[in-house]
Amino acid sequence: MRHQLPERDGTKAAGVTSCVRLDGAPKTTARAACSGRRLGMRVGVPGNRRSMAMRGVEEHPIGLRYCEDMVTVEEEAQLEGWLVTLDMEPVVMHGIPSRRQVGHFGVGYDYQAWTTSQADRIPRELLDLRVRAASIAAVQPSTFVEALVTRYPTGAGIGWHRDASAFGPIVVGVSLCADAVMRFQRQATGGERRVFEQPLARRSAYLLSGAARAAWQHSVPAVKQERWSVTFRQVRHAM
Ligand SMILES: O=C(O)CCC(=O)C(=O)O
Numbered sequence: 591m592r593h594q595l596p597e598r599d600g601t602k603a604a605g606v607t608s609c610v611r612l613d614g615a616p617k618t619t620a621r622a623a624c625s626g627r628r629l630g631m632r633v634g635v636p637g638n639r640r641s642m643a644m645r646g647v648e649e650h651p652i653g654l655r656y657c658e659d660m661v662t663v664e665e666e667a668q669l670e671g672w673l674v675t676l677d678m679e680p681v682v683m684h685g686i687p688s689r690r691q692v693g694h695f696g697v698g699y700d701y702q703a704w705t706t707s708q709a710d711r712i713p714r715e716l717l718d719l720r721v722r723a724a725s726i727a728a729v730q731p732s733t734f735v736e737a738l739v740t741r742y743p744t745g746a747g748i749g750w751h752r753d754a755s756a757f758g759p760i761v762v763g764v765s766l767c768a769d770a771v772m773r774f775q776r777q778a779t780g781g782e783r784r785v786f787e788q789p790l791a792r793r794s795a796y797l798l799s800g801a802a803r804a805a806w807q808h809s810v811p812a813v814k815q816e817r818w819s820v821t822f823r824q825v826r827h828a829m
Contacts, residue, residue: 643811644773646783651774653800656788657726660764660795661719670767672715673818678741689746697736697825699754706756706825712737716820723762723822726797734762734822742770742819747812750775753803758824761798765790768817772796776806792817 661669678691681701695716698709712720716737724731736757740748753761774786788796790810798808 644775644785644787646775646785647778648786649778649784651776651786651802651806653798653802654774654786654788654806655726655797655799656790656794657796658791658794660722660726661766661793663793666766666793669715669719670818673739673741673766676739678739688748689743690748691741691743693739695737695739696734697823699736699738699756704754704756709736719764719820720822723764723795726795727760727762727799729760729824733758733760733824735825736821736823738819738821738823740819740821742768742810742813742817744814744816745812748810750807750809752807753798753823756826758826759799759803761803761821761823762795763790763798763819763821764795765792766818766820768792768813768815770810770813770817773809773811774802774806775808776801 676693678693680687680689680691682688683701694709695712696709698707699705700707716739717731720734720737721731724734742748769792770790772788772790774788776784778784786806790796
């Protein structure tokens with residue numbers, strides 16, 4: 591493998607609940623910004639950032655957190671140089687290949703049978719990213735047994751879904767190489783549609799837990815520029 595991010599001590603990172611920068615610089619100089627239930631200064635303000643494209647009542651999904659500057663510009667470039675060397679394949683559902691392409695590490699997933707399997711181990715190029723993902727989730731890095739790499743060519747997106755129930759209650763996704771938006775929807779009691787839009791800046795991460803993971807669906811509309819995401823997930827049952 592040609593590129594490698596510096597190793598970090600996962601045990602130190604675990605338990606950190608605010609955003610961290612890769613080099614461990616203090617938040618004041620890192621410009622890292624987190625939002626979510628506790629730090630919700632960027633999102634969840636009713637009437638603010640309301641998308642004209644989404645109909646419904648805006649509500650911030652409980653369990654959604656968002657952190658900017660998870661990787662530096664240089665690290666993103668290094669990662670991109672490595673990502674483009676990966677063998678990726680489209681997701682085929684009902685015989686139709688998706689425009690987005692995926693690579694599974696640690697755990698594989700069959701989108702037709704909804705089953706997990708063993709896959710190639712998570713490459714060392716992603717281990718430091720996993721530590722950072724674990725730090726915002728306050729879990730041990732090793733609990734993220736799957737790293738899903740997704741390439742979105744220009745114009746590709748992902749439709750409404752919840753992550754498969756085979757995967758655990760915490761999901762962290764890191765966005766690379768292009769900005770995107772993650773949309774959320776759920777049906778409230780009485781059938782009213784609740785919606786939310788979370789801009790995903792390149793180099794940022796989002797955390798889905800609680801209702802954001804279990805009750806809300808999410809989607810990513812077609813991207814305007816090639817984007818990569820690395821999603822770290824747990825599995826519910828030992829394989
Ligand atoms: O691209 C992303 O960040 C979202 C990926 C996603 O929702 C999925 O793979 O299930």
